Amino acid sequence: MLGPHKNLQVWQRGMQFVTELYRCTNHFPQSEVFGLVSQMRRAAVSITSNIAEGYGRNTNTELLHFLYISLGSSNELETQIFIAFNLGFLSQQEYDNLSQLNDEINKMLRSLIYIKSQLNQ
Numbered sequence: 001m002l003g004p005h006k007n008l009q010v011w012q013r014g015m016q017f018v019t020e021l022y023r024c025t026n027h028f029p030q031s032e033v034f035g036l037v038s039q040m041r042r043a044a045v046s047i048t049s050n051i052a053e054g055y056g057r058n059t060n061t062e063l064l065h066f067l068y069i070s071l072g073s074s075n076e077l078e079t080q081i082f083i084a085f086n087l088g089f090l091s092q093q094e095y096d097n098l099s100q101l102n103d104e105i106n107k108m109l110r111s112l113i114y115i116k117s118q119l120n121q
Contacts, residue, residue: 039080
């Protein structure tokens, strides 16, 4: 059975983002494998993983906690994508694509957090 998180557009978009980020970071310098590559990949995986974990919890309060962690990972990636571009590790097209995907996910997470937080009141 599929978990309820798999039906969410934000989770699905997050999975696309992880795949694209992994593809883009495959060509980073070997010296960055345990640095920026590792940080970026962990943060990207954290977005979808925390959505899934939150939806596996019993309360809306716990769900919100994990959605905020996902949002934090998205915010972290915004800076990491910019750093990778400035260092010449990402092309303009890769930078634009990753930034756009991350911005979409960030907006979706903010909307979902707002909706779920209204249920807590």
